Amino acid sequence: MSGDREAAVLSLDRLVVVEDYVRADRTPLQPDVILSFHNLCLVRDEGDWFIGHLGDDGSVICWASYGSGLEEAIRGL
Template sequence: MADERLPAGWTLEEIRDVSGDREAVALTTDRVVTGSWQDERLRPEIVLGFHGLCLVKAVGDDDWYMGSLNDDGSVLCWSAYGDLREALRGL
């Protein structure tokens, strides 16, 4: 789909290699994303799925947010990483 994006300079194969998840996928950004530390929603620019976990990059934000992918497709994030490689290794 047109709204499934990968981080600049990364391929899906590289994301899978660093994360260790051979089934990692880019997901659509058409979903509700919130942080456990705030009531505000994040506006996702990129969403990467790793079974029940996600990494989300919000529009206008350099951090990567880790969270859980809920049955309804929404994401509840609980931590942030300043670097994608570090976030992938934290899965």
């Protein structure tokens, strides 16, 4: 869907959080899918897609949700 030839499915054995900059807080996610597009990631948790980046340690830090549509989330990249 993305047209990115280097897009990949990542393993789920990593820390994935949503960061709230206003409250300086992180909420852990329990994703069932993690898609990597270079250093950006889409993470699906409870049916919603979150955008984030891949940290140096392999964790994923998300900052926004794009809702339940994968195609819409990919367009937001």
